[in-house]
């Protein structure tokens with residue numbers, strides 16, 4: 001067992017991830033084995049959910065350690081299939097401390113009807129995103145085509161890094177959101193999912 005796995009800092013990261021999974025599950029954002037959750041560790045590695053488990057019922061051994069290359073520190077551990085999308089965000093911005101991915105109904109359905117972005121306008125809750133100070137503005141949420149080749153998907157996401165205040169959506173799949181801490185990432189996820197749910201309801205009204 002690596003030294004990091006024995007420290008309180010590792011335990012903190014695991015607890016954060018387990019609590020985030022439970023919270024996402026309460027909202028119905030991680031059906032079946034969908035979603036993945038990670039936190040940056042003080043030594044630069046990443047704690048991330050093991051592939052294929054239910055994220056609402058995580059136990060401590062459902063979280064494993066990977067390097068910034070996305071490879072498991074412990075041979076034989078299988079990290080999330082989408083680990084490289086997490087690593088990409090951590091590599092892009094050293095201030096990012098947590099990354100969340102969920103599969104909500106709203107993000108799945110809206111992205112299937114969208115072009116290259118979903119634009120959110122006139123909602124008070126837009127102010128949950130960094131740099132947004134008024135409802136009287138538009139927040140662009142990029143929509144990327146789904147791809148089972150995650151390394152290739154990273155190359156499509158790359159040009160938008162640094163200009164996604166609310167996160168991004170993968171078409172027919174789900175959202176990626178991040179923050180300096182797990183609490184900040186969860187607040188942004190809640191804000192984005194609330195707005196996507198509003199947008200879906202609005203469109204059902206034909207508006």
Ligand SMILES: CSC[C@@H](O)[C@@H](O)C(=O)COP(=O)(O)O
Pocket residue numbers: 031032033034035036049050051052053079080081082101
């Ligand atoms: C239930 S299928 C969902 C997966 O294909 C994937 O998109 C996902 O979010 C979870 O994959 P995982 O490898 O458990 O992190």
Ligand SMILES: [Zn+2]
Pocket residue numbers: 034035036082101102103173174
């Ligand atoms: Zn997914």
